[in-house]
Amino acid sequence: MSDHDDVDILLVEDDPNDAEMTIRALRRAHLANRLYWVRDGVEGLDFIFCRGSFADRDPRDRIKIVLLDLKMPRLSGFDVLQELKTHAETQSIPVVVMTSSDHERDIAESYRLGANGYVSKPVSFDAFSTAIQNIGTYWLVHNQAPAR
Amino acid sequence: MPKRIGHDTHPFHFAQIALTLKPVFGGVPRIRSRMSRTKPDSNAVPTIKSDESTTFASEHATLLQTRLAETAHLGRDEALALLANSDEELERRLAERDEFARDEALSEQARTSAELETRLAARTIERDDAARDEALAELARTNAELKARLAERTIERDDIARDEALAELARTNAELKHRLAERTIERDDIARDEALAELARTNAELKQRLAERTIERDDVARDDALSELGRTNAELKARLAERTIERDDIARDEALTELARTNAELKQRLAERTIERDDVARDDALAELARTNAELKARLAERTIERDDIAKDTAITELRRTNAAEQKLHLHAVDLEAVNAELESFSYSVSHDLRAPVRAILGYARAIEEDYSAELCDEARRLLAVVQHEASRMGNLIDDLLEFSRLGRAPMLNTLVNMSRLAHEVMEEITTTSGIRPIFVIPELPAIRGDRVLLRQVWVNLLSNALKYASKKSEPEISVWATAENDNTVYHVRDNGVGFDMRYADKLFGVFQRLHRANEFPGTGVGLAIVMRIVTRHGGSVRADARLGEGATFSFTLPTGSVE
Numbered sequence: 187m188s189d190h191d192d193v194d195i196l197l198v199e200d201d202p203n204d205a206e207m208t209i210r211a212l213r214r215a216h217l218a219n220r221l222y223w224v225r226d227g228v229e230g231l232d233f234i235f236c237r238g239s240f241a242d243r244d245p246r247d248r249i250k251i252v253l254l255d256l257k258m259p260r261l262s263g264f265d266v267l268q269e270l271k272t273h274a275e276t277q278s279i280p281v282v283v284m285t286s287s288d289h290e291r292d293i294a295e296s297y298r299l300g301a302n303g304y305v306s307k308p309v310s311f312d313a314f315s316t317a318i319q320n321i322g323t324y325w326l327v328h329n330q331a332p333a334r
Numbered sequence: 335m336p337k338r339i340g341h342d343t344h345p346f347h348f349a350q351i352a353l354t355l356k357p358v359f360g361g362v363p364r365i366r367s368r369m370s371r372t373k374p375d376s377n378a379v380p381t382i383k384s385d386e387s388t389t390f391a392s393e394h395a396t397l398l399q400t401r402l403a404e405t406a407h408l409g410r411d412e413a414l415a416l417l418a419n420s421d422e423e424l425e426r427r428l429a430e431r432d433e434f435a436r437d438e439a440l441s442e443q444a445r446t447s448a449e450l451e452t453r454l455a456a457r458t459i460e461r462d463d464a465a466r467d468e469a470l471a472e473l474a475r476t477n478a479e480l481k482a483r484l485a486e487r488t489i490e491r492d493d494i495a496r497d498e499a500l501a502e503l504a505r506t507n508a509e510l511k512h513r514l515a516e517r518t519i520e521r522d523d524i525a526r527d528e529a530l531a532e533l534a535r536t537n538a539e540l541k542q543r544l545a546e547r548t549i550e551r552d553d554v555a556r557d558d559a560l561s562e563l564g565r566t567n568a569e570l571k572a573r574l575a576e577r578t579i580e581r582d583d584i585a586r587d588e589a590l591t592e593l594a595r596t597n598a599e600l601k602q603r604l605a606e607r608t609i610e611r612d613d614v615a616r617d618d619a620l621a622e623l624a625r626t627n628a629e630l631k632a633r634l635a636e637r638t639i640e641r642d643d644i645a646k647d648t649a650i651t652e653l654r655r656t657n658a659a660e661q662k663l664h665l666h667a668v669d670l671e672a673v674n675a676e677l678e679s680f681s682y683s684v685s686h687d688l689r690a691p692v693r694a695i696l697g698y699a700r701a702i703e704e705d706y707s708a709e710l711c712d713e714a715r716r717l718l719a720v721v722q723h724e725a726s727r728m729g730n731l732i733d734d735l736l737e738f739s740r741l742g743r744a745p746m747l748n749t750l751v752n753m754s755r756l757a758h759e760v761m762e763e764i765t766t767t768s769g770i771r772p773i774f775v776i777p778e779l780p781a782i783r784g785d786r787v788l789l790r791q792v793w794v795n796l797l798s799n800a801l802k803y804a805s806k807k808s809e810p811e812i813s814v815w816a817t818a819e820n821d822n823t824v825y826h827v828r829d830n831g832v833g834f835d836m837r838y839a840d841k842l843f844g845v846f847q848r849l850h851r852a853n854e855f856p857g858t859g860v861g862l863a864i865v866m867r868i869v870t871r872h873g874g875s876v877r878a879d880a881r882l883g884e885g886a887t888f889s890f891t892l893p894t895g896s897v898e
Contacts, residue, residue: 207693307693310726315700
C-alpha cells in the first residue's frame with residue numbers, strides 16, 4: 187500500500203509554505219493522516235483520474251475533499267476544476283478552493299465551474315488555522331458523500 | 335237679208351260650195367302631198383305629232399272648203415256661222431291632240447325613268463356608292479334632258495301648229511275675205527262686217543289662249559329646269575364646300591408649312607444680316623464682356639480661394655484642435671483604462687502575492703512559538719513577538735489597502751437604506767467584538783438612497799473609530815444624529831474621546847495617514863480614507879470637527895434626493 191492509497195484529502199498547492207501551514211493546521215486537528223499533497227494541476231488531475239505516476243491508484247478509493255489552489259504553474263486551479271466537474275465519475279468529488287485571492291472574479295468563476303466552496307486564506311495564522319480545521323472537520327466528519 | 339246656216343241645212347249645199355271655191359284655194363293639193371309623204375312615219379311619235387297638226391289643219395281647210403262650197407249659195411250670215419262652228423271644233427281638237435301628245439311624252443318619260451330605276455337598282459346591288467351616285471346622276475341628266483326635249487318639242491310643236499294654224503287661218507281669212515269681198519258685191523255690208531268682226535274676235539281669242547298655254551308650258555319647263563338647276567347647284571355647292579374644306583385644310587397646312595419655312599428663312603436671313611451688320615459691335619461687346627467676366631471670375635476666384643483658405647484654415651485648425659482634444663481625451667481614456675487595468679493587476683498581485691509571504695512569516699513564527707517556546711529565553715520570545723506583530727500589521731495594511739481599492743471600484747446599487755437600523759446593527763456588532771459598551775445615543779435617523787453595503791462600511795469605520803478613541807474614557811459615549819442641510823442630509827458621529835488637533839485635520843482622510851501612534855491607538859490609517867471614498871461616490875462630502883482631549887465629531891453629507 188503506497189502513500190497515495192486511501193486518501194481522504196487531496197491538497198493541490200504549489201506554495202510549499204502554504205502547503206506546510208495547511209498540513210500543520212490539519213495535523214493539529216488530527217485530520218491530516220490520509221492527506222496527499224500534489225504541487226500543481228497536472229499532478230492533481232493524474233492523481234484524480236489514476237493516471238501517469240498515479241496509474242496504480244485504485245479509482246475506487248474515494249477522495250473526500252480536494253483543497254485546490256488557483257494560481258499554479260502548468261494547469262491552474264480553474265483547469266483542474268473544469269476537468270474534474272465535467273466527468274461523471276469525478277464530478278461528485280467535493281472541491282474547496284483555497285486561495286490568497288479574495289477577488290470577486292475568481293470567486294464567481296470558481297462557482298461557475300462547480301466548486302463546492304471558496305475560502306480566502308487569512309494572513310493571520312490563527313485565522314488560517316481555524317479555517318482549515320473547520321473545512322477538514324466539515325468535509326471529513328460531517329459531510330456525507332454519495333455511494334459509489 | 336242673208337240666210338244663216340243652221341242645223342237643218344241640207345248636206346247637198348256643201349258640195350256645191352266646194353266646187354265653186356276650187357280655183358280660189360290653190361294650196362290644198364300641196365297640203366295633201368305633204369300629208370301623204372309623212373304618213374309612213376306615223377309610228378314615230380315626235381314627227382307624227384307635228385305632221386298630225388298639219389294634217390289636221392289641212393283637213394280643216396278641206397272641210398272649210400267643202401262647207402264654203404256647200405254654203406256658197408247661202409248668205410254671208412250663214413257662212414260666218416259656219417265658220418264660227420269650224421273654229422270651235424278646231425280649237426277642241428287642238429286641245430285634244432296636245433293633251434294626247436303630252437300624255438304620251440309623259441308616259442315615255444315614266445317608262446324611261448322606270449327602266450333606268452330598275453337598271454339603277456340592279457346596278458346598285460352590284461356596285462358601290464360611287465356607281466349608284468353615277469346612276470343617280472345619269473338619271474338626273476336623263477330626266478333633265480327628257481324634260482328639256484319635252485319642253486322643246488312642246489314648244490316646237492306648238493309653234494308649228496300655231497304657225498300653221500295661223501297661216502291656215504290667215505289663208506282662210508284671206509280666202510274668206512276674198513270671197514266676202516266678192517260676195518260683198520252680192521251681199522250687204524252688214525253681213526261682211528259681222529264676219530270680219532267675228533273673225534277678229536276668234537283670232538284674238540286664239541292668240542290669247544295660245545299665248546297663255548305657251549306661257550304655262552314654258553313656266554313648267556322653266557320651273558323644272560330651275561329646280562334641277564337649284565338641285566345641281568346645291569349639290570355642286572355641297573361638293574365644292576367639302577372639297578373646299580379639304581382643300582382649305584391642305585392649303586392651310588401648306589400655308590403653315592410655308593409660313594414656318596418663311597419664318598425660319600427670315601430668321602436665318604435676319605440672323606445672317608444681324609451677324610453681318612453687328613459683327614464688329616457685338617465682337618467688341620463680347621470681347622469686353624469676356625474680359626469683364628474673366629476679370630470678375632479671377633477676382634471671385636481669388637476672393638473665394640482667400641475666403642476658402644481662411645475658412646479651410648479655420649476649419650482645419652478647429653478640426654485639429656478638436657482632433658487633438660479628442661485624441662487627448664482618447665489618450666486619457668486609454669491611460670485611465672491602462673491605469674485601471676494596472677490597478678486591477680496590482681490589487682490582484684498584492685492580494686495574492688504579498689499576503690502569501692506575510693502569512694508564511696506569521697505561520698512559521700507561530701510554529702516556532704508553539705514548538706520551541708520552552709527553549710527560547712525571554713528576549714528571544716520578545717523578538718519573536720515583534721516579528722509576529724509587524725508581520726500581522728503588514729497583513730492588516732495589505733487587507734485594508736485591498737479593501738479600500740475594492741470599495742472604490744465595487745458597483746453601486748441604489749436602494750432606500752434605513753440608516754437608523756444600519757447604525758444600530760453596526761454598533762451592536764462592534765461592541766460585541768470589542769467588549770466595550772459605551773453610552774450610545776441615537777435618535778431616529780432619516781433614510782437615504784444609496785448602496786447599503788457601502789454605507790454600512792461607513793458606519794463601521796466611523797463607529798469603530800469613535801469607540802476606539804473613546805475607549806480610554808471611564809464613560810465612553812457615542813452620539814449619532816442627523817440634520818438637514820439644503821438638499822442634503824448630514825449624519826453626525828460624535829465621541830467623547832481624545833479628539834485631535836484641528837491643525838492636522840486635512841491629513842485625516844488620506845490613506846495611511848494617522849494622527850495617533852499605533853501603540854496608542856491601533857489602526858492602519860485607511861478607515862477614514864475608505865469613508866471619504868464611499869461618501870464621495872454617493873455625491874456627498876465628509877468633514878471632522880474636534881478639539882484635542884475633548885472628543886471629535888465626524889460628519890458625512892449625502893444628497894437627500896438620490897445617489898450618483
